[in-house]
Amino acid sequence: MATILMTGAAGTIGQMLRPRLSHHELRLTDVRAGDGIDALDVTDAAAVEKACTGADAILHLGGIAGEGPFEDVLAVNVRGTERVLAAAVRTGVPRVVLASSNHAAGLYSRADAGPAGLPDDVPARPDSYYGWSKAAMEQLGRLYHDRHGLHVICLRIGTCRDRPAAPRDLSTWLSPDDAARLVEAALTATGWRVVWGVSANTRRWWSTTGGLAIGYYPHDDAERWYRQCGEPDLTAPANQLVGGDMPTKPLGTP
Numbered sequence: 001m002a003t004i005l006m007t008g009a010a011g012t013i014g015q016m017l018r019p020r021l022s023h024h025e026l027r028l029t030d031v032r033a034g035d036g037i038d039a040l041d042v043t044d045a046a047a048v049e050k051a052c053t054g055a056d057a058i059l060h061l062g063g064i065a066g067e068g069p070f071e072d073v074l075a076v077n078v079r080g081t082e083r084v085l086a087a088a089v090r091t092g093v094p095r096v097v098l099a100s101s102n103h104a105a106g107l108y109s110r111a112d113a114g115p116a117g118l119p120d121d122v123p124a125r126p127d128s129y130y131g132w133s134k135a136a137m138e139q140l141g142r143l144y145h146d147r148h149g150l151h152v153i154c155l156r157i158g159t160c161r162d163r164p165a166a167p168r169d170l171s172t173w174l175s176p177d178d179a180a181r182l183v184e185a186a187l188t189a190t191g192w193r194v195v196w197g198v199s200a201n202t203r204r205w206w207s208t209t210g211g212l213a214i215g216y217y218p219h220d221d222a223e224r225w226y227r228q229c230g231e232p233d234l235t236a237p238a239n240q241l242v243g244g245d246m247p248t249k250p251l252g253t254p
Helices: 012-020 045-052 070-091 129-148 176-186 209-213 222-229
Strands: 003-007 025-030 057-060 095-101 151-157 192-197
Touching: 003 012, 012 025, 012 176, 045 070, 057 070, 070 095, 070 129, 095 129, 129 151, 129 192, 151 176, 176 192, 192 209
Parallel strands: 003 025, 003 057, 057 095, 095 151, 151 192
Antiparallel strands: none
16 A cells, blocks of 8 residues: 555546555545545646655656647646656655656557567657657656656556547557556556556557566456457558557647
8 A cells, every 4th residue: 555646636547547546545636626636737846746745656647638739738748747756856755657658659650569569668759749748758757767766657558448449449458457457566666667558458569578577467358349349450550550540630739
């Protein structure tokens, strides 16, 4: 059991994780206050530092969860993450788990994967301003690890939803239960690491190495929903690229 500050607790992934991490003492925060969730603007350095005080770890889910104008993702995703990391150092919180995204490496294709899958820590190749902001978050985490010894685990999350709904999801799905298993593993990992957030999908083409290195053992497989999702067209960008169809959309347009 640990005291965990969770930002973005009212978001989609936050709502999935809250009941699955309830054996910890959770400090739930979000820019939108709600039942049991305290208001916290992650760009407010003083407020973030106050929220961090006494925590054992930070699970940073807060931010813009998709493409948006450059200034917006810079302000919330990048500056907000810097506020969280700096507050962790100032208050003595030893570890931070960052919700990165597959879109930080979204322009890699299946041809880049190799027989062991696409490595967890391939250099960033973002497909959007959103993906760029997540890549910047990862590098901020590396900076704070190298300069201050903070343990920072960056999760390049795939398609996290209750069940797969599209052909691409057969490869990229992260189930809610596996998301909780991934976070639990990240909470005991050390150093600075980048790890794919994906389930044990039959059609997975992202490496398992990074997850295994931190003790993440996913259980769920999207193949169960194969008939509902349909056979992927592997000539389509949505099924060829890590980031799906994000690269086909205009930059900065939600």
